[in-house]
Amino acid sequence: MNKRVSKLPPDYWLNLAEYPYDHSFYQVMRYLDAKLQLRKPIGRNISPTHEPFRMRQEPSMIFAPSNLTRVDIHDNGRPPTISILGFGLWGPNGPLPLHLTEYAKERIYHHRDKTLSAFSDIFHHRLITLFYRAWADAQNTVGMDLPNSPFKKYVGSFIGLGNRKAILNDSIPDSAKLYFAGHLLRQTRNPEGLIQILRRYFDVPVRIKEYIPQWIFIDKSERSTLNGTVALGENCIIGAQVKDVQHKFRIQIGPIDRKKFESFFPGTKNAKQLIEWVRLYIGYELAWDVQLILLDKYRGQTRLGKNALLGLSSFSGKNERKTDDFDELFIDYEARDRNKRHQDAIISTLFQSDSEDEGEGEGIGASNPKSESKPKNESGSEGKSDLEGKGETKSASDPDSKGNGDSTS
Structure with missing residues (x-):
């Protein structure tokens, strides 16, 4: 048996050969298309040798009672x-006259001559696989497991x-974007659209x-000054x-439980x-x-030995508010991200300046009195770095904060 076909479960082919009427044509083709893992989907291969099975039509005058009539497994x-x-x-x-069908059937059953039928099966394999591919391309759920599904491109x-x-630029699955x-x-x-997306996606x-x-905040260059061209009331x-x-x-x-609450930190x-x-x-x-x-x-007091984040999941004292749920946590994700990038840039600048000062030394182990002096900020005062000058943070649970974010201490 063909090596690719041998990867399929043996019971599947035996069951298909014994009970062909119990299977649908589209279901069988879909199963083979998914399991065989061909170079190209069924119906798009250049040569029939790339498809490890053969499709044929049985010459018959009866109206088809089912999609499949027989399956032959060769040794x-x-x-x-x-x-x-x-x-x-x-x-x-079929498009051919009926007497040709009768002639092909007669040659098979009375003379054991399958020449005419076998010759037509050369075209039948291509016609049937193309027919299946046309059906599969029109069904949006058939090719969803394929890496280059055309339906994803159409909707996207x-x-x-x-x-x-x-479409692969972030952590959101492609199927979720197409669904919404x-x-x-x-x-x-x-x-309402954003509510529906977040509610269905996160299930909250x-x-x-x-x-x-x-x-x-207004930039310094845009603020009103005495020598500027500004008018009162305008x-x-x-x-x-x-x-x-x-x-x-x-x-x-x-309101959500503790697990989902912490999942949005x-x-x-x-x-x-x-x-x-x-x-x-x-x-x-x-x-x-x-x-x-x-x-x-789900709210409990913070205790030693328990995992809790200051400003996020730590609680002290008793709840004296009239409301039953805790609703005092406000998070500005984008402001926190901006502050983090700003601090990372400052730290990178400090490390770069320190490495430059070390490079000016006379040799390994040589002391540099200039490098031992305390760093100076922009105003010239010693003892405070740029991080200390901008290190004031607001509580995550303060919605009226005038800072750029809700970063915690």
Whole structure:
């Protein structure tokens, strides 16, 4: 038997040969297409030798009672042969005259001559496999397990993800993006669409609160000064920041249990995917944060020896509020990410400057009195680094914080 066919379960072929009427033509072809792992899908190979089976039509005048009529398994190394009735050149549904079908059948049963039937099977194999491929390409669920499924490209093109490289850019599965293509293809991105995406994907209660106040910092070059061209009541702004309520919203997740509550902490898989979903849906135009709501029965006091994160999952004292659920945790993922990148850049600059000072030494082990002096900040004062000057952080549970994020101490 063919080596590729031998990888299939032996019982499958025996059962198929013994009870061909119990199997559907499309089911058999789909099974072979998935299990054989050919170079190309069935119907797209250049030569029939690349497909380790043969399709043929049985010359008959009867109307097909089922898709398959017989399956022959050969022991001399020849590929198995699958015979059908309903599609081909012969029979009452075929394009050839009926007397040719009668003639081919007569040569087989009375003269044991299969020449005419075998000659037509050369074309039948190609016709039947092409017929199956046309059906499979039109069915969206048939080729989903193939690496180059055309259906994924068709749906992905509606939401700008038709390119294979673009659709594999983040941690969100491709199937999830295609599933929510109905929400992503709309030009108007309303809150209800984002709620449905997050609720179905993370399986948690989700609400969105709009018009969240925030302070927008004004760049020094854009602030109003005495020598600037500003007019009172028009474009004059007093201070370094302005209050805004139009460009920020809040995603409320909960009430949820302790396990799901901790799964949205910064740095987790759910937190990363949540950021990617929001960016995919609204882009970078609006500011947003997340309010995690924990069921009251899952809240416990922090004790020594227990895992707890300060500002995230640590609790002290008793709950004196009227509400039953804990809803005082607010996380601004993007602000935390910006602060982390800023601190990493400062640390990288400090290490680079230290390495340059060490390189100016006279040799290995030689002391450099300049390198032993305390680092100076921009104002020239000693004893404080840039990190210490910008190290003030806000509590994660303070929604009215004027800082850039909710990073914890």
